[in-house]
Amino acid sequence: MIEVRGLNKSFRSVRALDNAAFEAPDGCITGIIGPNGAGKTTALRILYTVLRPDSGTATVDGFDTVTQRADVQSRIGVVPDGRGLYPRLTAREHIRYFGRLHGLVGSALEERIDELAGILRMSEFIERRAKGFSKGQVRKVALARALVHDPQNILLDEPTNGLDVASSRAVHGLIQTLRDRGRCIVFCSHIMQEVAAISDRIIVISEGRIMAQGTQPELQDLTGEPDIESVFLSLTGELESA
Amino acid sequence: MWRRILVVFIKEAVDNARDRRSLLVALIYPLMGPILLGLLVSAIVDVVTVQPKQKLVLPVSGMEHAPGLVSFLREHGVQVIAAPADPEKSVRDGEHEGILIIPAGYARQFSAEQPATLHVVVNSSRLPGLIAVNQILGVLGAFNQETWTERISARGVDLKVLQPLEIKHINVAAGKHIAEFLLFMVPPLFIFNLFMGGVYLAMDTTSGERERGSLEPLLVNPVARWGLMFGKYLAALLYTAVAVAVQLIAFALIFKLVETPELSFTSAMSPIVIIGILVTTLPLMMVAVGVQVIIATLTLSYKEAQTYLGLLPLVPAIPGMVMVFAPVHAQGWMMTIPIFSQTLLLGQFVRGEPIAMTNVLMSMSVSGLIAAGLLLVAARLYEREKLIFGN
Numbered sequence: 216m217i218e219v220r221g222l223n224k225s226f227r228s229v230r231a232l233d234n235a236a237f238e239a240p241d242g243c244i245t246g247i248i249g250p251n252g253a254g255k256t257t258a259l260r261i262l263y264t265v266l267r268p269d270s271g272t273a274t275v276d277g278f279d280t281v282t283q284r285a286d287v288q289s290r291i292g293v294v295p296d297g298r299g300l301y302p303r304l305t306a307r308e309h310i311r312y313f314g315r316l317h318g319l320v321g322s323a324l325e326e327r328i329d330e331l332a333g334i335l336r337m338s339e340f341i342e343r344r345a346k347g348f349s350k351g352q353v354r355k356v357a358l359a360r361a362l363v364h365d366p367q368n369i370l371l372d373e374p375t376n377g378l379d380v381a382s383s384r385a386v387h388g389l390i391q392t393l394r395d396r397g398r399c400i401v402f403c404s405h406i407m408q409e410v411a412a413i414s415d416r417i418i419v420i421s422e423g424r425i426m427a428q429g430t431q432p433e434l435q436d437l438t439g440e441p442d443i444e445s446v447f448l449s450l451t452g453e454l455e456s457a
Numbered sequence: 458m459w460r461r462i463l464v465v466f467i468k469e470a471v472d473n474a475r476d477r478r479s480l481l482v483a484l485i486y487p488l489m490g491p492i493l494l495g496l497l498v499s500a501i502v503d504v505v506t507v508q509p510k511q512k513l514v515l516p517v518s519g520m521e522h523a524p525g526l527v528s529f530l531r532e533h534g535v536q537v538i539a540a541p542a543d544p545e546k547s548v549r550d551g552e553h554e555g556i557l558i559i560p561a562g563y564a565r566q567f568s569a570e571q572p573a574t575l576h577v578v579v580n581s582s583r584l585p586g587l588i589a590v591n592q593i594l595g596v597l598g599a600f601n602q603e604t605w606t607e608r609i610s611a612r613g614v615d616l617k618v619l620q621p622l623e624i625k626h627i628n629v630a631a632g633k634h635i636a637e638f639l640l641f642m643v644p645p646l647f648i649f650n651l652f653m654g655g656v657y658l659a660m661d662t663t664s665g666e667r668e669r670g671s672l673e674p675l676l677v678n679p680v681a682r683w684g685l686m687f688g689k690y691l692a693a694l695l696y697t698a699v700a701v702a703v704q705l706i707a708f709a710l711i712f713k714l715v716e717t718p719e720l721s722f723t724s725a726m727s728p729i730v731i732i733g734i735l736v737t738t739l740p741l742m743m744v745a746v747g748v749q750v751i752i753a754t755l756t757l758s759y760k761e762a763q764t765y766l767g768l769l770p771l772v773p774a775i776p777g778m779v780m781v782f783a784p785v786h787a788q789g790w791m792m793t794i795p796i797f798s799q800t801l802l803l804g805q806f807v808r809g810e811p812i813a814m815t816n817v818l819m820s821m822s823v824s825g826l827i828a829a830g831l832l833l834v835a836a837r838l839y840e841r842e843k844l845i846f847g848n
Contacts, residue, residue: 288679297671298670299671301671302669303472303476317678318679
């Protein structure tokens, strides 16, 4: 369960978030959509504790992302904007490293790694070093290490960016499975079809402001537009120019 | 928290053990100094200490003019041989180091008790030539003295009257001086290596991590930022200590290898001395790694970090390099200056001089305090939001 209230964040003169407020309930996929530079990544970064808001609060399961950082960190699994791997470590070692940082050890950890490798179909490269991994393989490792501690809240920044159709489908499937198990999932994307296809709730963000939020039918009612693309363009004020 | 710091430490140590550059810097670079010094020592040993022990081979031209002198030379252990046709060319070409020419007028001058002229052909631009001059003049001087002793006593004069000074030659083994001079070169090589050992690890785990994009996911884990930094710091410290230990052991082995009875380094690198040096310089290693982590955190990119950190080891080595030629006597106040104090103490260690415990403690505690300060700065830098973006 994630709640954001009156969030402001500026980088020098650029206002990245302007009084942003939204919530993401458990058992629900919340998709944040917006043009490039709209503030999606900044919002997620505040949620996953690497940025501090100038004002306003963000809480994860009731824990404040600034004052209760460690509590938040152990309740979230994140595939952030930066998702580099260590070229000299194997896929398994990557997942194991993050598992240990979450306090997991021994056979329980190894079993969890095997389970994730099964779900994400990683067995073919699980013991290989990450140097030379394809984009899809990198993404799978990044997902697996984010989920190793079975977090309640899952934050994904452009989770399928650069993936082929089959890999994107697999990621979508995994996200939906996690939702069905009661997890709170927040992801951001600039691909409208993706957001429309898998989100239960959609948050439209533009120039740091939340333009609207709700289910897809709610947004269609609100704008009177027939499809999500027009909803988006109408909300971000780009319908006329498009 | 300490368990998780250990997790970071182990990961970085293992990860970098698979990196050829990190291993090169920690295991191979430290051998360069000792090998260089070893080559230098063995070259000098050959020239200075071995040759005087050999019998002086002296080509003599005009032997027939001075049978007395020739037999004197032979009695004094000189191997007299016939001189080549062109003595000067022969010496210039390095066939012989020195040649004695006895002119035809020698016999007449000598028996008339006039100064008898001799020519000694040498090439003093060569080190062996210089040594030959010394040896030839030495033995000729002895002949001179013997002759005048005979002549004076034949006239009934007490010899002591003519000898206002009795100079006794106390020969301090030449090898010892040379050994000491060479040992002065150990501290700068050591300091350079100390600031080099962990450098790749410090860069790889900080600017490298950011550049790879692996820093952001790492920061999301429930480990305090200072803990992440400290785990990386400890891994870099381990690599520094390994590099330092490898170099000290290499020095010990190479000194053993080039050692001769005249040129002894036995006291220089005993296991006790090596342990003493490691303990004494540990705070300096912590300072070095602290500086490396801070620079690697502040710089925008791996390349930029590489530029600064590549130059870094040279600067602290400067005092030691200067002291090779202008030795400094260690004093208490000097122990408050990091790098300088370790350079001085290290010199005392390897030259087998007595070491004041107060000096060691002073050096260690000042450097330890500075290392702690640097750690605090590094921890604060890790707290900054900018960390994930670069400066």
